[in-house]
Amino acid sequence: MKEFDKMGIEEIVMGIKSQHFKSEEVLQFFIKKCEENIDYNAVIEVFDDCLQKARDIDDKILRGEKVGLLAGIPVAIKDNILCKGRKMSCASKFLQDFVSPYSSTVVEKLEKEDAIIFARTNMDEFAMGGSCENSIYGACKNAHDKTCVSGGSSGGSAVAVALGLCPVAIGTDTGGSIRQPSSFNGVVGIKPTYGTISRYGITAFASSTDQAGPITKSLEDNEYVLKILAGKDKNDGTSIDNDFGARGVKQSYKIGICKELKEKIERLETYYNFKGAIKLLEDKGCEIVEVSVPHIVNSLACYYILTPAEATSNLARFDGVKYTTRSKTAKNVDEVFIKSRSEGFGREVKRRILLGNFVLSSGYFDAYYNKAKKLQTLLKKEFELAFQECDCILTPTTPNEAFEIGGKINDPISMYLEDLFTVPASISGIPAISIPFGKGKRGLPLGLQIMGANRTEKIIYDVAKIIKGGERDARI
Ligand code: GLN
Numbered sequence: 001m002k003e004f005d006k007m008g009i010e011e012i013v014m015g016i017k018s019q020h021f022k023s024e025e026v027l028q029f030f031i032k033k034c035e036e037n038i039d040y041n042a043v044i045e046v047f048d049d050c051l052q053k054a055r056d057i058d059d060k061i062l063r064g065e066k067v068g069l070l071a072g073i074p075v076a077i078k079d080n081i082l083c084k085g086r087k088m089s090c091a092s093k094f095l096q097d098f099v100s101p102y103s104s105t106v107v108e109k110l111e112k113e114d115a116i117i118f119a120r121t122n123m124d125e126f127a128m129g130g131s132c133e134n135s136i137y138g139a140c141k142n143a144h145d146k147t148c149v150s151g152g153s154s155g156g157s158a159v160a161v162a163l164g165l166c167p168v169a170i171g172t173d174t175g176g177s178i179r180q181p182s183s184f185n186g187v188v189g190i191k192p193t194y195g196t197i198s199r200y201g202i203t204a205f206a207s208s209t210d211q212a213g214p215i216t217k218s219l220e221d222n223e224y225v226l227k228i229l230a231g232k233d234k235n236d237g238t239s240i241d242n243d244f245g246a247r248g249v250k251q252s253y254k255i256g257i258c259k260e261l262k263e264k265i266e267r268l269e270t271y272y273n274f275k276g277a278i279k280l281l282e283d284k285g286c287e288i289v290e291v292s293v294p295h296i297v298n299s300l301a302c303y304y305i306l307t308p309a310e311a312t313s314n315l316a317r318f319d320g321v322k323y324t325t326r327s328k329t330a331k332n333v334d335e336v337f338i339k340s341r342s343e344g345f346g347r348e349v350k351r352r353i354l355l356g357n358f359v360l361s362s363g364y365f366d367a368y369y370n371k372a373k374k375l376q377t378l379l380k381k382e383f384e385l386a387f388q389e390c391d392c393i394l395t396p397t398t399p400n401e402a403f404e405i406g407g408k409i410n411d412p413i414s415m416y417l418e419d420l421f422t423v424p425a426s427i428s429g430i431p432a433i434s435i436p437f438g439k440g441k442r443g444l445p446l447g448l449q450i451m452g453a454n455r456t457e458k459i460i461y462d463v464a465k466i467i468k469g470g471e472r473d474a475r476i
Helices: 009-017 023-036 048-062 105-112 155-162 179-185 219-229 259-266 271-283 294-317 333-344 347-360 366-389 412-417 423-428 457-474
Strands: 043-046 074-078 116-121 168-173 188-191 211-216 254-258 287-291 392-396 432-439 445-452
Touching: 009 023, 009 048, 009 219, 023 043, 023 048, 023 074, 023 116, 043 155, 048 116, 074 105, 074 155, 105 116, 105 219, 116 155, 155 168, 155 179, 155 211, 168 179, 168 188, 168 219, 179 188, 179 432, 179 445, 188 219, 188 457, 211 219, 219 457, 254 259, 254 271, 254 366, 259 271, 259 287, 259 294, 259 392, 271 287, 271 392, 271 432, 271 445, 271 457, 287 366, 294 347, 294 366, 294 412, 294 423, 347 366, 366 392, 366 423, 392 457, 423 445, 432 457, 445 457
Parallel strands: 074 116, 074 168, 254 287, 254 392
Antiparallel strands: 043 116, 168 211, 188 211, 188 432, 392 445, 432 445
């Protein structure tokens, strides 16, 4: 059998279209790999009835009919993305039996191009977390070391790609949930400019920062899928048209290093790796410039005020009445709400609901929520100014390589600190990618983050390609 997990997306599509191999063969290969790697806990359900879809694509090709850009590509989706008729639980006990009544725009776009949505991936409950341990399905294990976390919240999607269980998986990123697990598992993950991908049919806990995005092995595959997913959608008022800034592509770029993060980065064990990337970019003709984003250091505090506030409001609808499991012991209306929510939500979700209620309460609203909102506006402006001085800003994706399972689960603050580098792009809405670069002390993958101005994904990919090209030349 062909090793489809070593092939790029376009190569697989070409092979299927030209009848070198069948869509059914490709799907069977990936289903088998999912079964063989079940112990990683990355894929929580394989839709075994989808083989018929693969056969339909093969028949279409035999009849000489036109097929889409993702013909026969098996895609795994995070467990917070609706796919009609399939379960979607957000890895929560509360939604364990929920069946999607309709498909998200993301799924519709993929299916329109003849992709096959074949699996559901593990995540932190309601996408809150950075380790994929807050899940009713249990922790997802790192693709490179089973004793370590996969990262989160889209841990299942990143591990599935890293292990070659699918050519592409879709994740969502509110504060780093695509980029951080991509970094921990050595794969490519992008959070596009806010609004680029419709959020219709995606369950996010903080809608004002959440974006879906593709996780893939290569940059080429990533860009290919992003283009398919992007576009304004009548069902999501915050969605935008994005041309990815193709006109801004140049021979060499001005790479910004954020002055305010310099000291923090220098203290990291992985500093040598970051320095290596800068040297490589310089060797490739890029200019390194220092830029200032004064309030970037306050991003983490700002994020952990704004997003719990949104979570409190977004999750209010889960009350045991319409969507979620109702408590069996509730005796009256109040008890339906109270007991259902108490039994249904996990610890981290409850923590954020409490936090959110606190920062929104009348006595503290101005001191916390309003102040964080002001800081967000300031940060957006600071980034705009910084991008007048450079084409993109480079940081590590995470402060460390993947940590041990259980290592931080009882210490929420240290878990939140892991998001140091990823949350600034989230609260500012700007695009950011994580690409694999080098290894940490324990030999686990590390990632580099490239952030760009709004609607400049093409530039981000281009800079990433320079780094990956240089890495190959230097054999790092
Ligand atoms: N780790 C972050 C958090 O727990 C990111 C979550 C996300 O992006 N969905 O909020």
